[in-house]
Amino acid sequence: MNADGEGRSGRPLLLLVGGGTGLVGRALLEEFRRDHRIRSIHRSPSAREIALGVEVLRADIGLVRDWAPILEDVDLLVNLAWYRGGSDRRFRPLAEGLERMFVAAAAARIPRVVHISVPPATPELEAHLPYMVRKREVDAALARSGLDYAILTPTMLWGPGDRLLTVMLRTIQRWHRLPMFGDGAYHVSPVAAADLARIVRREAGRGGRTVVPIGGPRRWTYRDLTDRLFRALGRPPRYLEWSAARGRRIARFLETIGSTLIYAYEVDWLVSDLLGLPPYEGLDPPLKDVEPFLDAEAARLLGPRLASAPGGDG
Numbered sequence: 001m002n003a004d005g006e007g008r009s010g011r012p013l014l015l016l017v018g019g020g021t022g023l024v025g026r027a028l029l030e031e032f033r034r035d036h037r038i039r040s041i042h043r044s045p046s047a048r049e050i051a052l053g054v055e056v057l058r059a060d061i062g063l064v065r066d067w068a069p070i071l072e073d074v075d076l077l078v079n080l081a082w083y084r085g086g087s088d089r090r091f092r093p094l095a096e097g098l099e100r101m102f103v104a105a106a107a108a109r110i111p112r113v114v115h116i117s118v119p120p121a122t123p124e125l126e127a128h129l130p131y132m133v134r135k136r137e138v139d140a141a142l143a144r145s146g147l148d149y150a151i152l153t154p155t156m157l158w159g160p161g162d163r164l165l166t167v168m169l170r171t172i173q174r175w176h177r178l179p180m181f182g183d184g185a186y187h188v189s190p191v192a193a194a195d196l197a198r199i200v201r202r203e204a205g206r207g208g209r210t211v212v213p214i215g216g217p218r219r220w221t222y223r224d225l226t227d228r229l230f231r232a233l234g235r236p237p238r239y240l241e242w243s244a245a246r247g248r249r250i251a252r253f254l255e256t257i258g259s260t261l262i263y264a265y266e267v268d269w270l271v272s273d274l275l276g277l278p279p280y281e282g283l284d285p286p287l288k289d290v291e292p293f294l295d296a297e298a299a300r301l302l303g304p305r306l307a308s309a310p311g312g313d314g
């Protein structure tokens, strides 16, 4: 990049995003569109991206054979593409495609790569879960590629349309209760997807080869966080108190009937107490608290009649 914010082509910086339509992708586009041209590759059409002037390439990363034209003039490559669940039949081709992408990016001398990975999980999940095993293969492929990179490992993310906290709020609103796995004393430190997008910008501007753990501003016990969800909806906390083993069994059953509500590995990861990562330091303005988001989402669910019932903090 030169002093005028121009990239390798002599035009404004070009960002290539793998998976620009998901939770993080939407936040990333908002963060970068003011000063980058954006090229985005994923499988489904996206009217929103087109409306924002993004160059959309519709492709399955696992099937791309020739990366050279896609990588042309790219100044920054950010990979977000991954699946939340499924068997190795899904993960393996995507992992192999991402490995080919990194090899091609090194050949094309892409100046900087930021790849979103996940925090460490239990030895069992690391050794056997296709989601995790293939993710680590992709991380390792980037580490040996010769590229200049940051691998970011955020914990639970939140933001408009997320599939964790927003879904839990909807579950409470509908059923007035939530399952609690074990004692709920394990930790989570949720991070805003918008903050992760700002961290991507910050880490993209740094050099070197780093792995960056990312937690949000507060390390909650899981039960304190779920209590806070109930409070946002103006309800007393009510739990189906399940052992972790029972939670895992029920999650596995839900998976077999095609539900994406919760995956068995997510129960294991949660209760392992490995998701309470320390806050990412150095953002200005600082990391956002989750409470205002919970209250706004709850007010939206409750509708205009009850929206004035505050969740309150404390």
Ligand SMILES: NC(=O)c1ccc[n+]([C@@H]2O[C@H](COP(=O)([O-])OP(=O)(O)OC[C@H]3O[C@@H](n4cnc5c(N)ncnc54)[C@H](OP(=O)(O)O)[C@@H]3O)[C@@H](O)[C@H]2O)c1
Pocket: 018, 019, 020, 021, 022, 023, 024, 025, 041, 042, 043, 044, 045, 059, 060, 061, 062, 079, 080, 081, 082, 083, 084, 094, 116, 117, 118, 119, 153, 154, 155, 156, 157, 158, 164
């Ligand atoms: N959400 C969290 O709480 C969380 C926490 C820690 C880490 N992460 C990591 O952060 C990254 C982004 O997460 P997210 O929640 O934004 O995911 P997401 O909402 O599921 O979005 C995934 C994106 O990847 C694209 N994609 C998936 N498979 C693809 C394929 N084969 N070829 C091309 N594009 C593909 C999807 O678009 P199409 O479906 O159109 O292809 C979508 O744009 C992931 O790597 C995830 O593991 C997420």
